[in-house]
Each structure stands twice: as structure tokens, then as C-alpha cells.
Amino acid sequence: MLDGVDDDVFESLVDTVDRFARNRLIPAERTVEQANAVPEEIVAEMRAMGLFGLSTPQEFGGIGVNAAQESRLIEALCYASLSFRSLIGTNVGIGSQGFVMDGTAKQKARWLPGIASGETVASFALTEPDTGSDAGGIRTRARRDGSDYVIDGTKRYITNAVRAGVFTVFARTDPDEAGADGVSAFVVPADTPGITVATPDRKMGQRGTKTSDVIFDGVRLPETAILGGPAMLNRGFRTAMKVLDRGRIHIGAMAVGQGQRMLDIATDYALERSQFGKPIGQHQLVQGLIADSQAELHAMRALVRATAAEYDRDGAAVLGASCTKYFCTEAVGRIADRALQIHGGAGYMCDYDIERLYRDVRLLRIYEGTSQIQQIVIARRTLAGRSH
Amino acid sequence: MKVLVPVKRVIDYNVKVRVKGDGSGVDLANVKMSMNPFDEIACEAAIRMKESGAVEEVIAVSIGVKQAQETLRTALAMGCDRAILIVATDDVHTDIEPLAVAKLLKAVVDAEEPGLVICGKQAIDNDMNATGQMLSALLGWSQATFASKIDIDGDHATVKREVDGGMQSIKVKMPAVISVDLRLNEPRYASLPNIMKAKKKPLDEKTPEDYGVDVSPRLEVVKTAEPPERDAGIIVKSVDELLDKLKNEAGVI
Numbered sequence: 001m002l003d004g005v006d007d008d009v010f011e012s013l014v015d016t017v018d019r020f021a022r023n024r025l026i027p028a029e030r031t032v033e034q035a036n037a038v039p040e041e042i043v044a045e046m047r048a049m050g051l052f053g054l055s056t057p058q059e060f061g062g063i064g065v066n067a068a069q070e071s072r073l074i075e076a077l078c079y080a081s082l083s084f085r086s087l088i089g090t091n092v093g094i095g096s097q098g099f100v101m102d103g104t105a106k107q108k109a110r111w112l113p114g115i116a117s118g119e120t121v122a123s124f125a126l127t128e129p130d131t132g133s134d135a136g137g138i139r140t141r142a143r144r145d146g147s148d149y150v151i152d153g154t155k156r157y158i159t160n161a162v163r164a165g166v167f168t169v170f171a172r173t174d175p176d177e178a179g180a181d182g183v184s185a186f187v188v189p190a191d192t193p194g195i196t197v198a199t200p201d202r203k204m205g206q207r208g209t210k211t212s213d214v215i216f217d218g219v220r221l222p223e224t225a226i227l228g229g230p231a232m233l234n235r236g237f238r239t240a241m242k243v244l245d246r247g248r249i250h251i252g253a254m255a256v257g258q259g260q261r262m263l264d265i266a267t268d269y270a271l272e273r274s275q276f277g278k279p280i281g282q283h284q285l286v287q288g289l290i291a292d293s294q295a296e297l298h299a300m301r302a303l304v305r306a307t308a309a310e311y312d313r314d315g316a317a318v319l320g321a322s323c324t325k326y327f328c329t330e331a332v333g334r335i336a337d338r339a340l341q342i343h344g345g346a347g348y349m350c351d352y353d354i355e356r357l358y359r360d361v362r363l364l365r366i367y368e369g370t371s372q373i374q375q376i377v378i379a380r381r382t383l384a385g386r387s388h
Numbered sequence: 389m390k391v392l393v394p395v396k397r398v399i400d401y402n403v404k405v406r407v408k409g410d411g412s413g414v415d416l417a418n419v420k421m422s423m424n425p426f427d428e429i430a431c432e433a434a435i436r437m438k439e440s441g442a443v444e445e446v447i448a449v450s451i452g453v454k455q456a457q458e459t460l461r462t463a464l465a466m467g468c469d470r471a472i473l474i475v476a477t478d479d480v481h482t483d484i485e486p487l488a489v490a491k492l493l494k495a496v497v498d499a500e501e502p503g504l505v506i507c508g509k510q511a512i513d514n515d516m517n518a519t520g521q522m523l524s525a526l527l528g529w530s531q532a533t534f535a536s537k538i539d540i541d542g543d544h545a546t547v548k549r550e551v552d553g554g555m556q557s558i559k560v561k562m563p564a565v566i567s568v569d570l571r572l573n574e575p576r577y578a579s580l581p582n583i584m585k586a587k588k589k590p591l592d593e594k595t596p597e598d599y600g601v602d603v604s605p606r607l608e609v610v611k612t613a614e615p616p617e618r619d620a621g622i623i624v625k626s627v628d629e630l631l632d633k634l635k636n637e638a639g640v641i
Binding site: 006024 | 422458461462465577578579580581582583584586587
């Protein structure tokens with residue numbers, strides 16, 4: 001597993017990302033919300049800072065942080081709007097980790113340097129119109145034609161597809177196998193003929209992030225386009241699950257960053273706003289909302305750190321990662337609700353940041369495995385652990 | 389030309405400062421420290437000169453505790469080429485006074501022979517605003533303080549200064565000591581790859597003895613206190629009442 005960056009250097013990285021989030025990104029949040037786009041100059045600054053290459057190994061030009069370090073940096077970055085994180089999210093997570101974990105030497109050398117610098121945006125194309133949580137049931141097909149494969153199908157909610165330079169596309173290579181065992185992962189350059197990226201989706205929150213349908217119509221690829229090479233035929237689903245495993249810790253860290261932000265602004269509001277002759281923070285029922293949020297935030301942070309350490313030690317943390325994603329994203333939803341409640345009527349107004357943050361964090365409980373899927377994983381693992 | 393940039397490790401500007409119980413100073417134990425913001429502006433100015441081709445090498449210097457090497461690493465990550473750390477104390481609460489710092493900097497200048505020293509106008513901890521001026525006097529160099537614009541042209545520099553009455557432009561002979569003000573530039577964020585590379589850049593560690601400078605204090609801190617809490621204001625009912633209070637309570641008219 002990755003050893004990560006030296007401790008003393010790492011503290012400087014956290015400090016820099018923290019300052020960047022507070023001084024540069026937070027002041028730009030309202031512009032992003034209104035324009036429904038992150039300004040290009042901020043994209044360029046994020047690229048120059050090296051944020052796209054956080055998890056790419058150093059030999060390919062990245063920073064090469066381990067999961068524990070990634071989670072602390074993501075926590076710092078996600079003190080600002082999740083819309084900024086989304087820009088680097090696929091390059092740091094689902095878009096790149098398949099290459100890092102299972103790519104051939106050639107695939108790594110071709111794509112990882114661009115992914116690390118941010119020049120190439122990497123997208124992960126798994127979800128389909130009829131295939132969400134039941135990811136093993138995907139219908140996109142990769143038909144064998146001579147030594148080539150031809151991909152046909154539609155992918156849905158694909159983050160950063162409009163910017164993508166390369167897609168990791170999951171397609172069924174064994175039509176006789178209906179489940180996960182007939183699926184392969186393909187490395188598909190975005191300029192391959194036959195790919196159409198649809199108009200970006202309109203969403204409830206995280207404005208400025210771009211998700212789209214991607215349509216593959218007769219997209220022809222050599223068999224070397226299979227992630228990990230022809231030997232990985234029909235084994236793409238395992239890659240997807242490994243990638244999502246580390247991603248779940250990352251999402252837990254996002255929840256911690258946003259939870260801290262919302263608790264901070266709610267606390268500031270409770271100190272400032274007076275009712276019945278004193279700041280509302282001196283009323284016990286409001287204190288209850290603050291205390292519950294603070295206690296949950298502590299538990300979230302502790303869980304993320306413990307699970308990330310386990311992942312770095314063992315190379316996997318399936319049960320822990322699911323517990324982390326499930327607990328942290330549900331808890332941040334409760335913190336959002338309390339933080340908005342502390343604001344009273346003001347919290348329902350678009351002039352207050354909490355209104356936007358409340359909508360933004362809602363997605364955390366859904367993507368990269370809904371809470372219900374996490375519950376299934378957690379329960380199955382728990383039952384299997386005690387059965388003889 | 390080489391440029392020397394002195395940088396100081398100070399309490400982070402976001403930290404709420406607390407006075408120590410015995411009033412001997414500000415509590416710095418386990419407090420977040422970072423580079424003096426004016427020194428960041430000085431680093432940025434020097435690095436931009438290097439990027440424009442006017443300067444060959446930027447050397448950052450810090451004087452204080454050993455932990456100031458973190459501050460120097462920040463300067464290196466921003467783009468300074470190498471660093472010199474003069475460990476003058478092992479107690480984070482001991483502040484090296486401006487005259488001692490200026491003497492040490494003079495010794496560094498004598499050894500390194502830069503053509504220009506760019507420093508922050510003051511450090512945000514003690515707000516002395518003295519080191520740059522003392523250094524120019526010790527060196528016998530020109531000084532240009534509170535710079536908000538610097539143009540170097542051959543053996544002269546034109547510096548726009550922020551003074552009480554507005555802006556003043558002065559032309560000084562090089563070599564010079566220039567102290568920078570807030571509006572000179574906006575310092576860059578060090579990129580993550582550059583933070584990693586900074587670890588491999590040279591950082592020399594020295595002591596005041598290496599330069600034959602005595603850093604023992606000449607000033608005595610008598611007492612440090614929190615600013616007094618402001619009392620709530622009052623609303624007066626009439627102009628007469630206001631005049632009466634200004635005259636008889638505040639005693640200002």
C-alpha cells in the first residue's frame with residue numbers, strides 16, 4: 001500500500017489546502033452558485049496547486065498521498081463548497097484509481113501523468129438509466145468484433161463527462177452472464193468516434209458540478225483498451241468495487257469537512273442572534289442542537305481516521321469503509337438539519353450559506369453507494385462474520 | 389543579482405492571541421505559527437523578480453527558534469532557491485530584538501553579497517517596524533520603506549511608498565533595503581508539488597556565534613496586557629447632553 005508523504009511535509013500540504021479553501025474558494029462560492037459553473041481561473045489555480053494529482057503515485061507526477069492523508073486533505077478542501085471538490089473528485093478518486101490499482105504499465109504511463117496534472121480529466125462511467133445500485137446488472141455491451149470490441153449503451157449522471165479526456169467505461173463482455181462476472185472495464189479516450197456527451201443535468205444542489213448522460217454508439221476499441229489488459233476480461237466489476245472502497249472513505253472525509261463548516265456557521269449565528277434578551281446560544285434547546293452536532297462530528301472524524309488507517313495498513317477496509325460512508329453521510333445530514341434549524345427563518349433564505357450547504361450535502365447519502373446499499377454491505381459482512 | 393529575503397515565524401494571523409497569566413508576553417505554547425504576512429509579500433516580490441529574469445537567486449533567511457525552518461520551507465516552496473536558518477534561541481517565547489536581527493542580517497549580507505534586501509515592513513507579533521531601517525543603516529545602503537510598487541532599473545530603484553498623506557515615489561541607489569507594504573502584491577499559494585520539492589532545497593543552519601553577534605536582549609518587557617474591554621455605548625437625548633458629556637465626562641472639549 002501507499003506509504004504516503006513524509007509527516008512534516010504533509011502538515012504543510014494540509015495548511016496550504018486549508019488556507020486555499022478559506023481564503024480563495026469560500027469567497028467564490030456565491031459566484032459558483034449563481035453562474036452554475038466554477039470560474040476557469042479557479043480551475044487553473046486548483047490545477048497549479050497540484051490538487052488533481054493528490055492520489056496519483058509520485059512516479060507519475062502526483063503527490064501520492066495515502067488514504068489517511070487523502071482524507072485529511074479532502075476534509076480541509078471540503079470546508080468550502082463541494083462543487084470545488086467535484087472538479088478534482090474524479091481525478092483523485094473513481095476516475096484514476098482504476099488505473100492505479102489495475103492498469104497495465106502502458107495504461108498508467110499513458111494516462112496517469114495527465115490525470116495528476118489535471119490536464120486530463122478522468123471520468124468513471126458505471127451507472128446507467130436502469131442500473132444504479134444494482135451495478136452488476138449493467139446493460140451497456142462490448143461486442144467482440146475480430147480483435148476489437150464495440151461498445152453500445154448509455155451511461156447516466158457521469159461526473160465531469162463534459163470535461164473528460166478519458167472514461168473508464170464498464171460494459172458487459174459476456175452476454176451469457178447476466179451478473180457482475182460478465183463485466184469488463186474499458187479505457188476509452190473521450191475523442192473516440194461514437195461518443196456523445198449530453199447537456200449537463202440540472203440538480204438540486206452542488207451547482208457548478210457537471211454531470212451528464214454519455215451515449216456510446218458503436219465505439220470501437222482494441223482489446224488492449226481493457227483496463228489491466230485482455231487478462232482482465234470479465235473482471236471489471238472487481239476493479240469497480242475496489243475503487244469504490246477507497247472512495248467511501250473519501251466521501252466520509254467530505255462529510256466531516258462540510259459538517260465542520262455548518263457547525264461553525266451555526267455556532268457563530270447562535271452567538272450573534274438574540275431572542276428573549278440573550279444570544280440564542282444561551283438557550284438550552286439550541287445548545288442541544290449544537291452539542292449533538294459537535295458530538296457527531298467528533299465521531300465522524302474519528303471513524304474516517306480509523307478506517308483510513310486500516311485501509312493503509314491492510315490494503316482494504318470493506319466493512320469499515322461502508323460503515324464510514326453510511327454513518328458520516330447520514331450524520332452530516334442531521335448536522336445540516338440542525339444547523340439550518342438554529343438559523344430559524346433565516347436558514348430558509350438563499351442569502352444564508354446554510355441554505356445552500358443543506359442542499360449540497362444531500363447528495364452524499366446517495367452517490368457512490370446509497371445508504372441502503374451500505375446497510376446491505378454492512379449487514380451481510382456482519383452476519384457472515386458470525387456464521388459457521 | 390542575488391536577493392536576500394528575511395522571514396520571521398510569527399503567531400498565525402487567524403489565531404486569537406492570549407496573554408500569558410503572568411503578563412510576561414503572549415502565550416505561544418501549542419499555538420499555530422506561520423510566516424509573517426508582510427514577509428510573504430516580500431518573498432513574492434523577490435520570486436517575481438527572479439521569474440522576470442532580473443534576479444538570479446533568492447535566498448530566504450530566518451532568525452529565531454529551530455522550528456523557523458518550517459517557515460523557511462514555506463519560502464522555499466513558494467520559490468526561493470535556498471535558505472539560511474540562524475538558531476538564536478531555543479525558547480519560543482524569546483523574541484530576538486530588531487537590532488540583533490539587523491546585525492545578523494548584515495553579517496549574512498557581507499557573506500552572501502546580495503544586491504538587494506527585500507523584507508516585510510514589520511512583523512505582526514511585535515509591530516516593531518525597525519529591522520529593515522536598522523539594517524540599511526548598518527550596511528550604509530539606501531532604504532525604501534512601505535513599498536507598494538518596486539521598479540528596478542540598473543543601479544537605481546524607483547519605489548512607490550505608502551505614507552500618511554498618500555503615495556510618495558522615491559528613487560534610491562542600489563544596493564538597497566526595501567521594506568514592503570500590504571498592497572505590493574498578493575502572495576501565491578505554494579503548490580503541493582513545490583512543497584514536496586522544497587524539502588530537497590538547501591537549508592543551512594547557523595548560530596549567532598558563527599557571525600560573532602551578541603543577541604542578548606537590551607529591552608525589557610515590563611508588562612503585557614489584553615486590550616481593555618470596550619464599554620457599551622449610550623444614546624444621548626439632545627445635543628446639549630452630548631456637549632455636556634464631552635465636556636464634563638470625557639473631558640475632550
